[in-house]
Amino acid sequence: MKILMTDVLVIGGGLAGLRAAIGAKRRGHHVLVLSLVPPKRSHSAAAQGGMQASLANVIRGQGDCEDTHFEDTVRGSDWGADQIVARMFVNTAPKAVRELAAWGTPWSRVRRGAHEVIINAEKVTLTERDEAHGLIAQRDFGGTKKWRTCHVSDGTGHAMMFTMSDQLIRHDIEVLERTEALALIHDGERCYGAVVRNLVSGEIFACMAKATMIATGGAGRLYRVTTNAVICEGMGHALALETGIAPLGNMEAVQFHPTGIFPAGILVTEGCRGDGGLLRDVDGHRFMPDYEPEKKDLASRDVVSRRMEQHIRSGKGVPSRFGEHLWLDITLLGAHHIGPKLREVKEICETFLGIDPVHHWIPVRPAQHYTMGGVRTNHTGESPWLKGLFAAGEAACWDLHGFNRLGGNSVAETVVAGMIVGEFIADFCDNPANTVAQPVKLAQEFIRREKDKLEKLLNQPGKENPFRLCTEMQEIMTRCVGIFRSANGLQEGICGLQRLLQRSRSLGISGKSRGSNPELVAAYRLRRMLKLALTIAHGALQRTESRGAHFREDFTRRDDRNWLKRTLAFWPSDPETLLPRLEYEPIDIKAMELPPGWRGYGAKDYIAHPDTTERQFEIEQIKSQTEHCDRFAQQEALMPYTACLPESLRGKNERLDEPLESAQ
Amino acid sequence: MSQRQITLKILRYNPQEAGSEPRLQSYSLETAEAMTLFIALNEIREHQDPTLQFDFVCRAGICGSCAMMVNGRPRLACRTLVAELPDTVVLAPLPFFELIGDLSVNTGKWMRGMSERLHTWLHTMEESPDICRIEERMEPEDAEAVYEMDRCIECGCCVAACGTARMRQDFVGAVGFGKIARFRLDPRDIRTDADYYELIGDDTGVFGCMSLLACHDVCPKSLPLQNQIAFLRRKMAQVSIRRE
Numbered sequence: 071m072k073i074l075m076t077d078v079l080v081i082g083g084g085l086a087g088l089r090a091a092i093g094a095k096r097r098g099h100h101v102l103v104l105s106l107v108p109p110k111r112s113h114s115a116a117a118q119g120g121m122q123a124s125l126a127n128v129i130r131g132q133g134d135c136e137d138t139h140f141e142d143t144v145r146g147s148d149w150g151a152d153q154i155v156a157r158m159f160v161n162t163a164p165k166a167v168r169e170l171a172a173w174g175t176p177w178s179r180v181r182r183g184a185h186e187v188i189i190n191a192e193k194v195t196l197t198e199r200d201e202a203h204g205l206i207a208q209r210d211f212g213g214t215k216k217w218r219t220c221h222v223s224d225g226t227g228h229a230m231m232f233t234m235s236d237q238l239i240r241h242d243i244e245v246l247e248r249t250e251a252l253a254l255i256h257d258g259e260r261c262y263g264a265v266v267r268n269l270v271s272g273e274i275f276a277c278m279a280k281a282t283m284i285a286t287g288g289a290g291r292l293y294r295v296t297t298n299a300v301i302c303e304g305m306g307h308a309l310a311l312e313t314g315i316a317p318l319g320n321m322e323a324v325q326f327h328p329t330g331i332f333p334a335g336i337l338v339t340e341g342c343r344g345d346g347g348l349l350r351d352v353d354g355h356r357f358m359p360d361y362e363p364e365k366k367d368l369a370s371r372d373v374v375s376r377r378m379e380q381h382i383r384s385g386k387g388v389p390s391r392f393g394e395h396l397w398l399d400i401t402l403l404g405a406h407h408i409g410p411k412l413r414e415v416k417e418i419c420e421t422f423l424g425i426d427p428v429h430h431w432i433p434v435r436p437a438q439h440y441t442m443g444g445v446r447t448n449h450t451g452e453s454p455w456l457k458g459l460f461a462a463g464e465a466a467c468w469d470l471h472g473f474n475r476l477g478g479n480s481v482a483e484t485v486v487a488g489m490i491v492g493e494f495i496a497d498f499c500d501n502p503a504n505t506v507a508q509p510v511k512l513a514q515e516f517i518r519r520e521k522d523k524l525e526k527l528l529n530q531p532g533k534e535n536p537f538r539l540c541t542e543m544q545e546i547m548t549r550c551v552g553i554f555r556s557a558n559g560l561q562e563g564i565c566g567l568q569r570l571l572q573r574s575r576s577l578g579i580s581g582k583s584r585g586s587n588p589e590l591v592a593a594y595r596l597r598r599m600l601k602l603a604l605t606i607a608h609g610a611l612q613r614t615e616s617r618g619a620h621f622r623e624d625f626t627r628r629d630d631r632n633w634l635k636r637t638l639a640f641w642p643s644d645p646e647t648l649l650p651r652l653e654y655e656p657i658d659i660k661a662m663e664l665p666p667g668w669r670g671y672g673a674k675d676y677i678a679h680p681d682t683t684e685r686q687f688e689i690e691q692i693k694s695q696t697e698h699c700d701r702f703a704q705q706e707a708l709m710p711y712t713a714c715l716p717e718s719l720r721g722k723n724e725r726l727d728e729p730l731e732s733a734q
Numbered sequence: 735m736s737q738r739q740i741t742l743k744i745l746r747y748n749p750q751e752a753g754s755e756p757r758l759q760s761y762s763l764e765t766a767e768a769m770t771l772f773i774a775l776n777e778i779r780e781h782q783d784p785t786l787q788f789d790f791v792c793r794a795g796i797c798g799s800c801a802m803m804v805n806g807r808p809r810l811a812c813r814t815l816v817a818e819l820p821d822t823v824v825l826a827p828l829p830f831f832e833l834i835g836d837l838s839v840n841t842g843k844w845m846r847g848m849s850e851r852l853h854t855w856l857h858t859m860e861e862s863p864d865i866c867r868i869e870e871r872m873e874p875e876d877a878e879a880v881y882e883m884d885r886c887i888e889c890g891c892c893v894a895a896c897g898t899a900r901m902r903q904d905f906v907g908a909v910g911f912g913k914i915a916r917f918r919l920d921p922r923d924i925r926t927d928a929d930y931y932e933l934i935g936d937d938t939g940v941f942g943c944m945s946l947l948a949c950h951d952v953c954p955k956s957l958p959l960q961n962q963i964a965f966l967r968r969k970m971a972q973v974s975i976r977r978e
Contacts, residue, residue, distance in 0.1 A: 107789075108842025110888055111797040125869075165865040172863040172870070174856030174920065176880040179872050204871030222881055228796060229884055236855040239846060247842045248834075270834050271750060299792045334768065336794045391767070410878065414796065421795060421813045422768070537780040581785040585750040586835050589784035721866040730866065 071517050072275035073510060076102040077499050079263050079279035081251045081306060083109030085227075085484035086463030086491075087285030088234045093492025094281075095241050099499050102277055103245040104266060106301050109235045113287050113299040114484055117227025118414055119341030120209060120219035121485070122478035123163035126725045127180050127205040129196050134208075134216035135728070136160040137701060141664055143476060146213045146370050148618035148628060149666040150320065150442075150472020150636070150657070155449050157663070157711040159470050159486050164723040166485040167206060167220050175233040177206040178221050178411075188346025188402055190366065191356065201726055210344040211477040213370035213671070219478040224339050224414045227481050234485075246277075252594070254282065254309050254316075254459065255516045261316075261459035262508060264309070265520045272585040274521055276513040280504055281495045283451075284309060284461040285488075288441035292603050293552075294544035296438035297330050297337035306465040308598035310445040311605065316456040317638040317653070319446035319467030321602065322609035325475055325619045326375040326553050330437025332395035334422055337439070338415045338432060340477040343367045345411060347400035349378065350431065351386040354397075362671050369671035372474040372619040375436035379553050388433065397431035404428070436553060440464065440480060442471045442619065443606070446638055446655075449714050451491030458504070460495055462487035469636065473618025493716035527593055528584070532576035536593040539570050539577075543596075543603055546570075551607045556623045560611040567607060568648045571600045605639045605650045612652060613637065616673075630666050630679035634659065659685050663709035737765055740816065742774065744786070745826040748835040758824070759783075771811035771825075772800065775837075787836035795954065798889030801828055802837045808891040810954045811837075828894040830903075841890040848906060852933050854913040857925050876921050883916035883962065885955045892949035892959065904938045908949035908959045911940060915962040918969075930966075931973040940967045 078094045080087045083105030091101045105112070126134040139160040144151050171177055182203035184195050189210075211219040222229035238245070251264040255276060263278040286306025290298025310316040328349070329338050343349070348356045349367050358367040361377045369377075378396055381387070387394030400408060400415070405428045408416055412427070419427045445453060445461035447468055453459040462468070463484045470483050498504055550563025577593045615629035616622050634657050639650040659665050659681040666682055668674050689708060696704045702722070706712065712720050724730040740763055747756035761778045772793045779786045791799040793812045800811040803826040805819070831839035848854070863870075892908035899905045914930055917923045934940045943963055950960040 107791055107797075107799060108845065108888075110845070111791045111799045111842070113792070116792050116794065116796055168863070168865040168867070168869045172856075172858065172860070172865070172922075174917075174922070176872075176877045176884055176920070178881075179874040179877045181874045204873055206869055207874075222884075223878075225796075225881070225885060228887070229881065232884065233856075236849060239849045240853075240855040245846075299797065300790050418794060421815075422770075535780075537784070541780075579784075583748075583751065583785070586748065586787055586838075587785070588779060588787060592784075723866055724868050726868070 071514050072273070073513055074102065074275065074277045075508065076100045076277060076279045077281070078102070078495055079277045079282045080104070080285060081264060081283065081309070082285035082287060082465065083107070083245055084112035084114035084285060084287055084463060085231060085234055085481065086488045087283065088238050089485050089488025090283055090285065090462055090492035090495060091243050092237055092241055093489060094496045094499070095243050097496035099496060101243050102279070103243060104249045104251055104277070105245055105247050106250055106269070108247050109238065109245055110231055112231060113302055114481065115228045115231040116299060116337065117481040118224045118337065119211065119339035119344065120221030120226045120478050121167060121230070121482045122211065122214070122218045122476065123167040123220050123482060124160065124218055125164055125167065125206055125208060125220065126216070126727065127202045128208045128217050129198055130210065130217035131208045132727065134218055135725070136723070137705065138215050139163065139218060142214045143470065143479060144664045145669040146474055146476040147472025148474055148669065149630070149634065150323065150469065150618060152449070152469045153662050153664065153709060154711045154714055155468050155470050157709065158449060158490060158715050159483065161715065161723070162486045162489060162719050163482050165719060166482065166489060170230055170233055170485065171206060173233050173237050175229050176222055178223060180205050180207045191346070191348060191402065209341055210368065211340055212343065212368045212374065213365070213476045219341070219344065221341065223410060224341055224412050230481060230485065250305065251309055252520045253516055254313055255513050256313055256315065256456055257509065257512060258315060260457045262512065265516045269591065270586050272587070274517060276517050278508045278513055280499045281458050281460060283491070283495060284445055284459070284465050285463050286465045288464040289602055290438050290441065292544065292547050292599055292606070293438035294548040295330065295335040297327055297335055298438065303595055303599055304441070304602045305595060305598060307444060307602055310453070310459070310461070311601060311639070311641045312598065313456060314641055314643040316453040316459055317446050317640045318443055318605060319469060319636050319638055320473065321443035321605045321639055322613055322620050322637060323442035323473045323618060324438060324606060325371055325440035325442060326436040327371055327439030328374040328378055328436050329398050329434040331418065331423060332433040332435045333392040335437040336418055336422055338398065338418060338434065340371070342398060342400050342412060342415060345407065346403055347398055348402070350397040350399050351381055352388045353386070357381050357386065365671040370474055370669070371477060373672040375553055376621060378436055390433070395433045395435045398434045399431045400427050401429060401431065440475050442473060442475055443467055450494040451487065452494065452498070458498070460491055462491040473620055490716060490719060493718065524590070524594065527577065528579055528582055528590065530576070530578070532578035534573050534577045536577050536589060536596045539574055540592060540596050540599065543567065543570055543600060547603055551610055554621055554623050555610050557611065560607055563607045564604065564611065567600060567604050571597070571604065571648055574600055601641055604648070608649055609637045609639060609652060627673070628676035630682065631677050634666065634679055661709065663705070665689070738821070739764055740819065741822045742778065743822065743824045744836065746836050747833065748787070749833055750835060765816045769816040771804070771814045771816065774816055775811065787834065787838045789838045796887065798887030801841070801889040801891045801894065802826065803828060803894070808894040808952050810889060813954065828890050830893050830899050831890055839890070841888065845888045845909070848910050852906060852910050852913055854917070856917065856920065857923050859924055870922065872921065876919070880916060880920045883912055883919060883957060886912050886957060887955060889954060891952045891954060895948035895952045897944050897946045897948065898942045902938065902942065905942050906934060906939055908963065910934065911963050911966055912957055912959060915966055927969050927973050931970050934966070935970045935974060940970050943967065
């Protein structure tokens with residue numbers, strides 16, 4: 071049995087995985103990356119509109135800083151985020167953008183002088199400062215107080231991914247392409263790597279490592295309509311869940327993006343609205359200001375998606391042979407803007423819709439977009455339940471996004487978490503206490519187990535077709551566990567999914583090839599996807615409140631008193647199991663820098679937690695005591711976090727209006 | 735266009751399997767509105783032949799996974815609308831690249847080799863810049879010009895359409911020239927034309943190009959390959975003359 075040994079095994083070749091791999095390699099560790107596809111094809115490359123980092127270069131970003139980014143992120147999360155993690159993140163995001171700039175990403179730059187933009191459907195002239203000329207530019211995005219989204223036209227993820235992947239090659243890090251992890255090797259306390267399968271040859275072998283990282287992205291393909299790539303099937307989530315030991319956090323928190331093109335679900339960026347585009351209904355009416363007078367078309371994604379569906383329900387959808395949709399109007403931006411700044415959007419509209427968005431409105435409807443839930447980790451990115459298992463990016467519940475992620479915070483999280491967790495992984499490997507003899511026998515046992523499972527799957531006389539069951543699962547998820555949820559619908563969904571899980575025990579595979587075999591792959595992934603689907607649906611049924619993207623029609627208010635807590639889902643090892651076991655992790659208001667309140671958009675009505683007032687009072691006191699201090703000292707007094715960051719990432723960020731002293 | 739029946743003739747061959755012989759296999763399919771080859775091929779796999787191999791990732795024309803020969807021309811399958819195709823369509827894997835099976839080829843392996851060979855990363859003086867400091871400035875036009883070339887998705891269409899690549903396996907192809915052009919345009923990169931000459935100044939590089947320029951015609955991202963290759967060749971010729 072083949073066993074490869076390495077220091078760090080990174081599962082997933084997207085931005086988070088590659089950045090962590092580079093970090094660990096620079097610290098002198100041997101790194102091996104597994105990827106289903108060549109890394110540059112990873113779904114990170116599909117991010118269009120940009121990456122949030124408070125550089126404050128453009129005039130509409132002036133005055134932006136970590137504090138504003140922090141508050142926007144926490145409000146966006148509907149107070150589900152871990153505020154320490156959010157602080158670590160906002161302090162690292164500017165560094166991540168600048169590092170990528172130094173590595174070659176061609177970020178769009180500020181041009182000095184006057185330029186015309188569209189804000190709230192009106193032409194406005196903005197004048198950029200001379201001293202900002204040539205610095206990295208920012209655009210507007212939903213749910214943010216300042217223009218903070220750094221971008222490369224509307225191909226940001228692509229440009230970042232290519233820069234990162236080329237740096238990986240420069241650092242001579244090996245990638246096993248078209249290789250899939252089937253199971254984590256562990257003894258119940260410590261993770262030792264993974265059993266993997268070469269998708270071309272079918273060879274099954276083990277990669278043993280001191281530290282194993284899951285960076286496999288999201289699970290959008292659990293839904294019928296999703297913006298996600300076809301490889302986003304949640305297989306990294308499933309690796310952790312199937313250990314029965316490492317839980318997934320907040321899986322019921324699923325984001326729907328307002329502007330998937332209809333009906334294919336292909337994404338057009340939030341940058342369309344950030345740059346001035348508007349949502350319109352069947353009458354051509356701009357409806358968002360009717361619902362959200364404060365942020366209008368640029369409220370957070372969960373709010374806009376819900377309002378869109380609500381508007382369609384009220385009879386204002388545009389009928390078509392595929393169902394109803396709404397319009398995204400970017401015609402008011404003009405060819406001179408769309409040409410250079412929304413180029414991918416134009417290409418997508420031309421190719422898939424046969425329309426030119428310079429002249430025509432784009433048919434859109436919300437589509438599944440982002441998995442806030444993931445492998446629950448602590449602030450270092452490690453699972454507190456399984457030593458040596460790390461996770462980062464969309465596959466992790468670190469927990470930066472809580473119940474709703476802000477646009478531009480996902481690619482930002484990938485690189486930032488890659489930087490931070492990469493350092494902690496290196497620390498972990500440096501620690502002599504973590505250098506133990508690799509339990510080769512255990513690995514062999516895990517290899518045998520996986521081989522047996524696949525042999526059984528190939529040889530069993532079942533009749534069920536994995537592709538068809540998968541389609542049924544996707545239909546159920548879209549119908550019952552979507553934007554609007556209720557006890558009845560969720561119950562129906564769970565029953566349907568459980569029936570599918572039972573039926574998936576009698577799959578029949580027509581092609582018996584042990585090598586490349588798409589049907590076999592679909593079969594073993596299907597069972598894992600069903601477990602994830604059940605984890606989402608069950609978590610959603612139990613959570614009798616509405617928070618962020620999780621909306622219950624029968625419990626419409628956010629309930630801080632009973633539900634300010636994270637869902638933890640464990641999958642029991644009993645093979646007959648049809649539901650995960652749920653536990654809850656409290657979120658402590660008394661440790662918060664920003665206690666729960668109104669988000670600034672969306673519902674104003676919520677059930678407050680008794681600790682909130684008390685903490686508010688404490689915060690007022692701390693603020694008045696530290697009045698004379700600068701914003702950093704004040705922040706540190708409210709919620710110290712700097713010590714949580716790796717030492718190399720603790721520095722302050724320089725801005726035009728916040729110069730650093732020469733010796734920091 | 736109304737629904738119609740089309741025939742997809744797909745070149746089937748699995749080099750991993752003993753006894754597998756290359757053959758054209760026909761599949762009949764009813765088209766639907768807005769159907770792309772992504773939808774069509776998945777429908778065939780789900781309802782007619784679960785063993786059919788092909789690659790899709792983003793299905794939105796941005797990842798470059800699904801390039802294949804569609805009636806003899808390399809293109810992205812996910813961006814190909816079935817409505818635009820005739821009643822009979824022949825699908826074949828991209829030539830030049832290592833075949834994995836059926837329509838799936840190993841572009842990833844070749845592209846990594848190309849990157850290693852051409853050093854397709856930014857070369858700067860400063861090894862570890864201070865990332866707490868304000869970033870280095872760059873003219874907005876320069877950033878746009880670099881991005882224009884940076885839009886390459888490494889799909890392999892240009893190499894599959896290349897006359898020179900047909901004759902020599904070690905040719906770096908338009909994708910390689912595009913990368914060099916990209917870094918050459920980047921004011922942050924410290925390499926000179928003499929450095930680039932070392933990478934592409936021979937017949938496996940820019941002097942191997944016969945200017946047939948099918949690469950330019952088939953590029954799904956419409957990169958300005960024709961201009962960039964011609965410009966690079968002139969610059970490399972100048973270096974070579976200076977060296978004589």
